[in-house]
Amino acid sequence: MIPRSGMKGTPMRRFSRLLPLLVMLLACNTGCRRRASDLSADAASHKPGTETSQQDDRAGFDLGPSASDARFTERDIPLAERPADLSAFRDPFADGGDGNDSGAGKDVEWSTVLRDLHFEFDSFELPGSAQATLSEIGSSLRMHPDVSIVVEGHCDERGASSYNLALGERRALAVREFLVAMGIPSERIHTVSYGEEYPLAPGHDETSWARNRRAHFRIKDE
C-alpha cells in the first residue's frame, strides 16, 4: 500500500512514509486486544446448557420450568412462535373472577342514592357538594346493614397512569373515611381504583375531564 518508489528514499524519509501505517496498526492493536479464539473453541462454549442463567431461588414458590431449567443451545434455537402455547397466555383467570359486575338493579332505591362524586384536578379532597350525597348514602347503609358497597376511584387522562391509579385509590379511600366517620363499619365499604382506565366522557377537554374525575358507587355482590 506504501508506494514502492518511497522505499528508495533516505531512512528518515522512509520512516516518515511508514508512520501513517504504524499509526493505523497501533490503532488496530489497541482496538483488538479482546481477541476471540477460533470457531472450534467458540463452538465448545455452545454446548447445551452453557447459556443458561444462574439457578434461581424459588423460595417455595412453584413457578414451573423457568429460564434456568431450560436447556439452550445456539445450534438449535427455539425459533418457533409457539402458537400452540399461546392459549396459556390468554385469559389466565378463566376459572377465576367474574369481572366487574355493576350490581345495578339489585335494589332500585340504590340507583338514585349512589350518585357519582366529582373531584378537582390532582386532588382527593372531598368537594363541599359531596357531603349531602355521602350523608344520604351513609343513612341508607345504616338502614340496610346487609349491604356492602364498592367505591370506585377514577381519574381524568392527564398525568401518569401509575400516579393516577394511586390518586383514584385515594379518592375512594377519602370517601370511605367519611362513611366510616359516619359510623359505617369499614368492612362494608370496599375501595377500588381504576385510575384513568374507564373514562365516562371520551373527550379531551375540561368538561370531559371534570366528569371523569369521580368516585362511583356500586353494590358489592357477595
Place this chain on the structure above:
Amino acid sequence: MKRHRCRILLFWLLVVLTFRGGKLHGEVSGSVRGQGDRWFSVAVPAAVEGEGAEAFLEVLRRDLLRSGWIRAVPVPVGELASSPASFYVEIHVTPGSSLKVEAYLKATGQSGALVAKAYDVRPEDLSKASHRFSDAVVEALSGRPGIASTRIAFVAREGEHPAIFSIGVDGRHERKLVAGAFPCFFPRHALNRDWIVYTAYPKGFPELWLLDVVSGRNHRISARPGLNTLGALSPDGRTIAATLSFEGNPEVYLLGLTGKIERRLTRHRGCDLSPVWSPDGKSLIFVSDRSGAPQIYLLSLEGEASPKQLSFPFNCGSYCSSPSWSPRGDWIAFTARRKGRFAILALRLADGEVVALTDGSASSEDPSWAPDGRHLVWVETGRRGKLLVIGDLFRPGEGRTLPLPPRSGLRTPSWQGGARR
C-alpha cells in the same frame, strides 16, 4: 515533495479516523452529548451468493445500525479482509430444508475471530439468527449486551379492557401475553430473567401477578384490600417491591414471592408508589407526592436513612413520575412535565446531570431502559396518536418509531431484561 508527504499523511489519518469509531469496550464518560458519534466500523459483505444468505445479511445490517455502536460498511466479499474497516463479518450459508449459517466477526489483519457462531435454522426463522449474531457482535465490540433479540412488553386496549402484549424491537412478532375480561396493565420485566410482574383485576380489584414468560404460567403475588400494583422484581429474583394500600394509604412494601410482607419501606401521608430497583439491589427509586406534587425519591435499603429527593421542580419539572433505572446503574429516566407537555428526562446519579431525551414537539411518557443501558423505549402522544418510540441516551432529541398498527390505550412499555430466550 514535502507537500506530497503531507498529503499521504493526511490520507491515512482520514482513513484511520473514518473507519475506526471508538475504542473497543471504550467507557463512556463525560457528557452524553456527542457520544452518539462514536462507533465501530464493521465491513459486511455487500452481496453474497446462496439461498438465505442475503436475507441473513439484510437483517444483520439493520440490527447493527440500530445497535448505535456500529456502522456497517458494505464491501465486496473478496475485499472483506483487506478493507480499511477495523472489523469485518464473514458468513457461510449451507442451504437445505434447514439453513446452516456460520457467521464470524474478525478483526482486519488479525487471525482468529472475535465472534464465531453456527446456526441451524428454518428459513422463516433466519431473522432470529441474525438478531442473535448481531447481539454477539455488539457485545464483543461495545462490551454491552445487544438489543436486537430482546422484546418489549406494552399495554394496549384489547376490546374493552387494557391487556399486555409484547413485540420484538424490530417491530415484528407481536404476541399477546396476558388478557382477560378485566384490566391487565403495568407490566414490568425482571432484570435477570424473563418474568413480568403486572397488575390484573380478575375479581374486580387490583391484584399483583407474576408471569413466567417462558412457561406461560401466572402466579398471584398479592390480593390485599386496596391497591396491589406497580410491582418490581429484585435483581436476585427473591423479592418484589410493590405499591399496596391495605393500611389506608399507598405505600411501598417488600414482598416475598409467596406474597408475604417482608418490610414496609415508606411511611408518609403522601402517595408513595412505582418502586424500581437499582441493578445491585441495594436501593430503590420511587415516586412520592410528599412535597405536594409527584417527584422521584431514592431510598437505600441499607441502614435507616430517609428517602432522598432526586428530582425537583427547578431542574426537572413540577410533576415527575414513571421512573426506570438503567441496568448499568448510572442513569435513571422518568417522565417530567415541562411547558404543559410530558418529556423524558435522564438524570445521572453521580453528578445530577439532567438530559432531556425528547425535543418537546410531542408529549412523551413512561420510559423503560434497554439492557444496554443506552436505549430506552417510551410512549409518544402526537398527531398520529400514541406510538412506541425508541430513543438513545447518546442522541438526545432523536427517536425511532416502532412500527405498530394503530391502537388505543398504548402505554407503559417495559423492555425485556438481560434474560435471553
